[in-house]
Amino acid sequence: MNKNIYFASDFHLGSPGFAESRKREDRIVRWLSTIEPDCAELFLMGDVFDFWFEYRTVIPKGFIRFQGKLAAMADSGIKIWFFKGNHDMWVKDYFSREMGMEIVSDELVIERNGKKFFLHHGDGLGPGDGKYKILRKIFRNPLCQWLFSMVPPVIGMGIANRWSHSSKAGSKTEGVFESVEKEWLAVYAKEQLSSVHYDYFIFGHRHLPLEIDLGKGSRYVNTGEWLKYNSYAVFDGTDLRLEYFEKGQ
Template sequence: MKKNLYFASDFHLGSPNHAESRIREDRIVRWLTSIEASCSELFLMGDIFDFWFEYRTVVPKGYIRLLGKLAAMSDSGTKIYFFKGNHDMWVDDYFTKEMGIQIVSDELVIHRGGKSFYLHHGDGLGPGDANYRILRKIFRNPVCRWLFSVLPPKIGLGIATGWSGHSRIANTTTEEVFLGEDKEWLAVYSREVLEKQHYDYFIYGHRHLPMIVDLGSNSKYYNIGEWFGFNSYAVFDGEELRLEYFERPDKQA
């Protein structure tokens, strides 16, 4: 019976190279196959691709195994949501037309099983992300997007590939560390939101470190990590939200 909600983010497919990305893509497809029978709704919460840009008739090549699996899941009745991340913000309508996937540009609030969820990729929120907030406005500006679109795909996607090779996930040499509940900027942001509106769960990606932070007021912040090392995700079974790991026997939720 399909009743579970699954949340995952930061696959960064395409990085750091084709060979390593393919290994990760195969693992993600195995995970999707393992949850397919129980998955009612799938929330892909940003940075699924290390870069994505849709020209009118051209999309980045590759990722056929992931796209095929998502198409099959959508066709079988699974509702899929795709959040724009800071690496794949230039998603347009290709996934919607081809697979019926709903595109989410910013936050999404949902209510399931008597619980309220505040969902966002996490980029540009809270203290400590000021520089990116400026870049986010620039890159999401329609003029900026149009200027990139007039480049021939060979040139535009070539530039993007080089840029992707210098991304944080492709060049990280140290593990992410927990900064403390008072310094984790998405926890700080969530507490600010709670002052105006209560949510049972705040779920983000972007941070690349799976964690659960008790925010008080019967609310929790979940970061669902990444798929370079943690292979982490969250699942809500109608009663409980859990942080879990795929093919990582050394990690416990």
């Protein structure tokens, strides 16, 4: 392996408003341009958009610079993976048809250069958060999605955007690190290690860049978010590390 693999999540494009989102979009495009020369694969680990719903012939407007950059990267041979998050779980086949992206609904296990990765956005995993786990099942239900698709886009998009902007996905997704025992995704990762070994667990959703040694040669890495941290993870074929783009700017 002579190129890097990049992981990023929680861009929340569209939030909290047009002006702020456009500035963030420009920053993300600059980052993509920076990593493009040495990028073999790009994993977008969920909540790329603050809201996304695909009708049969309609998609949310905006984010054209971001989408154009991804299309150019895909056309150059870079493999792009898109994980459904709790804010953009209604992604269907638009990106796969237009750019050849692989859409991932839940977890993905991969092996690269002898290292085994467990990848997931992070929502609905681990202990607690029972109310959201119920909502997740409802929102991901094909019948519920079909019923929503019957609502005219001018109404449906407005309703969904208002809900998305008001949703904080629970108090567990933001804050400060307290302890490994209180990091529910680290708890989940340790449970998985009891039966299968993974070198790396990579999640988003938490909105806090984290690296935790799980023991037995395994690490939990959270990619953080781009509203505050501009954080991402990169695997160079030997090691996985957290990095920050335009930190302090």
